[in-house]
Each structure stands twice: as C-alpha cells, then as structure tokens.
Amino acid sequence: MVVEITIENTLRLIEKYFLKQLDFNLEGRSCDFILLTPSESSFETPQYAWQLSDRRFDHFSQLVIIRELLEVFRNNLSKDEYHSIARINIINSESPLVRNIKLMFPVNKEFTEINDIVIAGERINYSILINSKRLQALKTGRAVTITRNDGIVLNAGIVSMDQNYSIKYWTGKGLRKLFNTNATQEEKITAAALKAMDDGYLVEHGFLAYINYDEILSIS
Missing domain, CATH: 3.30.70 (Alpha-Beta Plaits)
Structure with a gap:
C-alpha cells in the first residue's frame, strides 16, 4: 500500500x-x-x-x-x-x-x-x-465523470485549467440546462441567457464549479 x-x-x-x-x-x-x-x-x-x-x-x-x-x-x-x-x-x-x-x-x-x-x-x-x-480524459469540451479522492462522483463538462491546476467545469446541472440537445425553443433562449452570465453567477447557482487536480482520483 x-x-x-x-x-x-x-x-x-x-x-x-x-x-x-x-x-x-x-x-x-x-x-x-x-x-x-x-x-x-x-x-x-x-x-x-x-x-x-x-x-x-x-x-x-x-x-x-x-x-x-x-x-x-x-x-x-x-x-x-x-x-x-x-x-x-x-x-x-x-x-x-x-x-x-x-x-x-x-x-x-x-x-x-x-x-x-x-x-x-x-x-x-x-x-x-x-x-x-x-x-487522457482531460480535454476541453469533453463530458466526463470525475471521482474525487473522497469517493464522491461528479458529472462534469471540462472547460479549462489555470496555472494553479484548478479545473473549471460545467456541473451536471449546467450540462443539463445549458447543453441539452433536445431543448425546447424556450429552454434554448434560457440557456443562451445563462451562458452570457459571468462565472460568479454561474458558480453561485450551481451551473459551474472548480476542482483542483490534486483532488481528483480518476476521470473517465
């Protein structure tokens, strides 16, 4: 061990x-x-x-x-x-x-x-x-499953990484609300409006989040 x-x-x-x-x-x-x-x-x-x-x-x-x-x-x-x-x-x-x-x-x-x-x-x-x-799994624009070191599993849409190894990602909620390929016209309008919001708003409302590379056990 x-x-x-x-x-x-x-x-x-x-x-x-x-x-x-x-x-x-x-x-x-x-x-x-x-x-x-x-x-x-x-x-x-x-x-x-x-x-x-x-x-x-x-x-x-x-x-x-x-x-x-x-x-x-x-x-x-x-x-x-x-x-x-x-x-x-x-x-x-x-x-x-x-x-x-x-x-x-x-x-x-x-x-x-x-x-x-x-x-x-x-x-x-x-x-x-x-x-x-x-x-191999870390690619901008890719939807992945992240398993944290504490065993918690996250659905994530990879956005970017900064110089402190902090990964910005769309949460499961963000993926469902902003990138639903079967969305109605009204839902598409709402998604477009949300995408125009700043990161602070998106994080506060659970659409966007960050995780450090050191917190990640595996990605698939």
Missing part, C-alpha cells in the same frame, strides 16, 4: 509537470511514454527508475527537464518518497526503445507489465508501462 501511494504521488507530479509543458491546454492525451522500473536499493524504501518521453520534451534540454522534475519532487514528496526515485531518464521520442515499446505494447491500459524481453538491444527484466487515464 505504501509503495502504491508513493508511485501514485510521483506519477501525479509527473502529470502536473506535463500539463505545465502543455501550457495548461487540455488536449486529452497522456505523456507519450512513462516506464517505471524497480531498482536494486540499499534503502529500506523500494526504489524505482522513471523513463519519460514525449515529443514536446524533444525540444528542450534533457538535463533541464530532469532538474525541474527533481525540484518538483523535492518540494512536494516526503523524504521517503523522494528517496524512492533511483533515477530519471528523458528519452527522445524517436529513439528505438520508445518506438519499439509503443509498437509492441499499444497503450490501451493504464498499467502494462513488461517481462523478460529484449527491446532495441536493451533487456527489460520487469517494468511497467504507464498510461495516464486522468490526462
């Missing part, structure tokens, strides 16, 4: 770093390649190597990305969680390892185990290929 929480907390920070690289534009896609590999360690806490790749990363210095990620981890993880990171590698998206793994293991599951195989000349004894379902 502790190991799962450690991996989840580290993964969430990687997701947030990726969102920042997207300038908080919600594109509905995960980082192209996240590979987690257990590492031999003399620490009591298990250690893992993280290998990341994305076409956006190709345009930046790998060393800069690693330094930025380490700073994020250092500032947000517990001491044990931080020490669970054996190393971070940033790999070019066109490298044989990335291309072959993506070809051999199409990303359709959140976690895919890779066992005892040689890929692009590199032996992988055991690794986990990770696909962030949260990032």
Whole structure:
C-alpha cells in the first residue's frame, strides 16, 4: 500500500509537470511514454527508475527537464518518497526503445507489465508501462465523470485549467440546462441567457464549479 501511494504521488507530479509543458491546454492525451522500473536499493524504501518521453520534451534540454522534475519532487514528496526515485531518464521520442515499446505494447491500459524481453538491444527484466487515464480524459469540451479522492462522483463538462491546476467545469446541472440537445425553443433562449452570465453567477447557482487536480482520483 505504501509503495502504491508513493508511485501514485510521483506519477501525479509527473502529470502536473506535463500539463505545465502543455501550457495548461487540455488536449486529452497522456505523456507519450512513462516506464517505471524497480531498482536494486540499499534503502529500506523500494526504489524505482522513471523513463519519460514525449515529443514536446524533444525540444528542450534533457538535463533541464530532469532538474525541474527533481525540484518538483523535492518540494512536494516526503523524504521517503523522494528517496524512492533511483533515477530519471528523458528519452527522445524517436529513439528505438520508445518506438519499439509503443509498437509492441499499444497503450490501451493504464498499467502494462513488461517481462523478460529484449527491446532495441536493451533487456527489460520487469517494468511497467504507464498510461495516464486522468490526462487522457482531460480535454476541453469533453463530458466526463470525475471521482474525487473522497469517493464522491461528479458529472462534469471540462472547460479549462489555470496555472494553479484548478479545473473549471460545467456541473451536471449546467450540462443539463445549458447543453441539452433536445431543448425546447424556450429552454434554448434560457440557456443562451445563462451562458452570457459571468462565472460568479454561474458558480453561485450551481451551473459551474472548480476542482483542483490534486483532488481528483480518476476521470473517465
């Protein structure tokens, strides 16, 4: 359980770093390649190597990305969680390892185990290929189901994300009242009038709401 929480907390920070690289534009896609590999360690806490790749990363210095990620981890993880990171590698998206793994293991599951195989000349004894379902589901204009960390489930129409990772979304009420495709003419007029209202009014009356990315357990 502790190991799962450690991996989840580290993964969430990687997701947030990726969102920042997207300038908080919600594109509905995960980082192209996240590979987690257990590492031999003399620490009591298990250690893992993280290998990341994305076409956006190709345009930046790998060393800069690693330094930025380490700073994020250092500032947000517990001491044990931080020490669970054996190393971070940033790999070019066109490298044989990335291309072959993506070809051999199409990303359709959140976690895919890779066992005892040689890929692009590199032996992988055991690794986990990770696909962030949260990032994949987050797309402006998409209707989703959000499960909060406390188990509460929300119907939401994604609008945008700000630099504090606060997601603006239409509530279930907002979706029903403002985006009903079977609305009568009178209901369409009411919906148009509501859409012209400012965010404060829409939030106060339950049509619009905000949730921070850290409050979200899953999105589907």
